[in-house]
Amino acid sequence: MRRPSAALVLIVxxxxxxxxxxxxxxxxxxxxxxxxxxxxxxLIKPLAEKGSPQSQYNLGLMYASGQGVRRDYAExxxxxxxxxxxxxxxxQYNLGFMYSNGQGVPKDYAGxxxxxxxxxxxxxxxxxxxxxxMYASGQGVPQSYAExxxxxxxxxxxxxxxxQFNLGLMYSNGQGVPQDNTExxxxxxxxxxxxxxxxQYNLGLMYAxxxxxxxxxxExxxxxxxxxxxxxxxxQFNLGLMYAxGKGVPQDYVLSxxxxxxxxxxxxxxxxxxxxxxxxxxxxxxxKMTPAQIVEAQRLAREWKxxxxx
Numbered sequence: 282m283r284r285p286s287a288a289l290v291l292i293v294x295x296x297x298x299x300x301x302x303x304x305x306x307x308x309x310x311x312x313x314x315x316x317x318x319x320x321x322x323x324l325i326k327p328l329a330e331k332g333s334p335q336s337q338y339n340l341g342l343m344y345a346s347g348q349g350v351r352r353d354y355a356e357x358x359x360x361x362x363x364x365x366x367x368x369x370x371x372x373q374y375n376l377g378f379m380y381s382n383g384q385g386v387p388k389d390y391a392g393x394x395x396x397x398x399x400x401x402x403x404x405x406x407x408x409x410x411x412x413x414x415m416y417a418s419g420q421g422v423p424q425s426y427a428e429x430x431x432x433x434x435x436x437x438x439x440x441x442x443x444x445q446f447n448l449g450l451m452y453s454n455g456q457g458v459p460q461d462n463t464e465x466x467x468x469x470x471x472x473x474x475x476x477x478x479x480x481q482y483n484l485g486l487m488y489a490x491x492x493x494x495x496x497x498x499x500e501x502x503x504x505x506x507x508x509x510x511x512x513x514x515x516x517q518f519n520l521g522l523m524y525a526x527g528k529g530v531p532q533d534y535v536l537s538x539x540x541x542x543x544x545x546x547x548x549x550x551x552x553x554x555x556x557x558x559x560x561x562x563x564x565x566x567x568x569k570m571t572p573a574q575i576v577e578a579q580r581l582a583r584e585w586k587x588x589x590x591x
Contacts, residue, residue: 305324305325305327305328306324306325306328306333306335306336308324309321309324309325309328309336309339312324313339313348318343318348318349318350319349319350320349321343321348321349322340322343322348322349322350323349325339325340325343326340329360329363332363332367334363334364334367334368334369334372335364335369337360337361337363337364337367337369337372338360338361338364338369338371338372338375340360341356341357341358341359341360341361341364341372341375342357342375344356344357344360345357345361345375345384345385353385354379354384354385354386355385355386356385357375357379357384357385358376358379358384358385358386359385360372361373361375361376361379362376365396365399368403370399370400370403370404370405370408371400371405373396373397373399373400373403373405373408374396374397374400374405374407374408374411376396377392377393377394377395377396377397377400377408377411378393378411380392380393380396381393381411381415381420389421390415390420390421390422391421391422392421393411393415393420393421394412394415394420394421394422397411397412397415398412401432401435404439406435406436406439406440406441406444407436407441407443409432409433409435409436409439409441409444410432410433410436410441410443410444410447412432413428413429413430413431413432413433413435413436413444413447414429414447416428416429416432417429417447417456425457426451426456426457427457428457429447429451429456429457430448430451430456430457430458432444433447433448433451434448437468437471440475442471442472442475442476442477442480443472443477445468445469445471445472445475445477445480446468446469446472446477446479446480446483448468449464449465449466449467449468449469449472449480449483450465450483452464452465452468453465453483453492461493462487462492462493463493463494464493465483465487465492465493466484466487466492466493466494468480469483469484469487470484473504473507476511478507478508478511478512478513478516479508479513479515481504481505481507481508481511481513481516482504482505482508482513482515482516482519484504485500485501485502485503485504485505485508485516485519486501486519488500488501488504489501489519489528497529498523498528498529499529499530500529501519501523501528501529502520502523502528502529502530503529504516505519505520505523506520509540509543512547512589513547514543514544514547514548514549514552514555514556514559515544515555517540517541517543517544517547517559518540518541518544518548518555518558518559518562520540521536521537521538521539521540521541521544521559521562521563521566522537522562524536524537524540525537525541525562525565525566534566534569534570534574534578535570535574535577535578535581536578536581537562537566538563538566538567538570538574538575538578538579539578539579539581539582539585541559541560541562541563541566542559542563542578542579542582543582543585543586544556544559545559545560545563566578
């Protein structure tokens with residue numbers, strides 16, 4: 282079963298519409314919204330220096346993104362810290378992320394957990410997901426699948442797609458909960474319906490294997506295609522396989538070649554063997570095709586890449 286990405290989620294929010302200080306804060310917000318970041322920075326900094334937590338958070342965000350000022354992660358962490366100490370949940374979350382990744386501060390998983398927890402306790406869904414990830418991986422806390430499930434579920438119940446996908450994964454693998462394919466499918470579907478490509482791929486896999494749902498190759502193809510169309514290498518590989526075998530779709534070596542070809546360059550370095558297998562499968566499909574069909578498959582792959590680049 283597909284493993285979750287190690288990447289955590291970062292909150293990137295615009296200046297809040299609710300003013301911390303009337304007048305200048307509202308002017309800063311309007312300047313930011315029209316893309317005049319230098320004016321927004323000029324107006325927001327004095328408010329931050331006077332102790333407005335919302336302004337401190339927004340100033341940190343501008344330093345982190347390099348909007349209106351040179352990007353400076355150390356300054357971003359400084360201002361997030363000031364806002365976080367005053368209880369600003371978004372700042373607490375972003376400060377946790379910076380500790381997780383060593384941006385502007387030394388990497389410190391225990392520090393990340395501290396701030397994720399504060400934000401999670403205020404109901405920030407991505408903080409709850411990331412806290413679950415820390416428990417699942419044992420970063421900054423003793424490894425505990427049961428605790429990971431607790432926090433993934435809190436995020437999932439708020440509609441967070443990453444939380445839903447990872448909760449589904451825990452049910453698939455029986456980690457922190459009894460193994461339950463029906464529950465896994467339930468949570469994969471929720472995340473897949475929000476466009477999570479990993480969940481779409483895993484849902485396709487569940488239909489292909491008949492785990493938690495009746496086996497249905499056409500449904501498997503449907504979900505593999507959704508993942509593949511987003512550039513997911515696993516989805517592209519399995520979609521190529523379905524076309525090669527004629528499962529859920531009419532057998533079509535041109536489309537099989539196309540999807541295998543796309544997958545070859547999209548697998549991460551950690552999946553080198555899968556990338557090599559995609560290449561071998563592409564070449565095997567080519568051995569069953571005419572030269573004209575190979576040209577057609579290559580054209581389709583180029584067109585897909587061009588469309589994706591737009």
